[in-house]
Amino acid sequence: MSRFLNVLRSWLVMVSVIAVGNTVQSFRDHSFLSEKLYTGTPDFVNGLQARTFGIWTLLSSIIRCACAMDIQNRTLYHITLWTFVLALGHFLSEAFIYKTAPLTIGVMAPLFVAGEFFYRGHVNWVPVEAEEEKLNLWLSDSVSFRCWM
Numbered sequence: 001m002s003r004f005l006n007v008l009r010s011w012l013v014m015v016s017v018i019a020v021g022n023t024v025q026s027f028r029d030h031s032f033l034s035e036k037l038y039t040g041t042p043d044f045v046n047g048l049q050a051r052t053f054g055i056w057t058l059l060s061s062i063i064r065c066a067c068a069m070d071i072q073n074r075t076l077y078h079i080t081l082w083t084f085v086l087a088l089g090h091f092l093s094e095a096f097i098y099k100t101a102p103l104t105i106g107v108m109a110p111l112f113v114a115g116e117f118f119y120r121g122h123v124n125w126v127p128v129e130a131e132e133e134k135l136n137l138w139l140s141d142s143v144s145f146r147c148w149m
Contacts, residue, residue, distance in 0.1 A: 005071050012068035012080070015113060019061035026054030036106035040099050060087065081118065088114035 025032045030050030034042030060083040067073070067080035091111050094101035101107045 009068040009071050011117075012064045012071075015117075016061040016065040016068065019057050019064070023054045023058040023061065026050045026057065036104075038094070038100045039104060039106070040102050044100060084114040084117040088118060 027050070030045055030047045033050050033053060034045040038045050063076075063083050064080055067076050070076055087110055091101065091107055091114070095103055095107055095111075
């Protein structure tokens with residue numbers, strides 16, 4: 001496995017652990033969200049919204065951790081990529097469209113993490129294609145062998 005994939009796997013685990021911490025905090029005290037993320041309209045944050053955010057964060061964490069364990073799984077990798085795309089879209093829309101989350105450190109951190117994975121993970125990741133080429137070569141050899149018989 002390449003060094004890039006090992007670093008990516010470690011980074012995904014780290015992001016997952018941090019997300020679990022955010023999940024616990026969302027369930028413990030919903031003021032966490034109004035103080036750190038949705039500072040533009042803190043009165044919109046209530047317990048239900050905080051728990052929904054916590055479950056969404058926990059699901060993303062589980063998917064990302066599963067991807068770190070099986071980074072070669074193309075489907076799981078793309079699902080993980082979509083968790084970051086959704087997070088990026090959510091925080092950008094809250095910051096620029098709805099104006100509920102001004103660009104504070106609490107919003108910039110998830111934007112950076114999601115943008116970084118989307119850029120680095122999407123642009124640099126190609127090992128599955130190499131594995132597919134080996135499989136296709138093996139299949140074509142086996143098909144030509146069968147035709148010969």
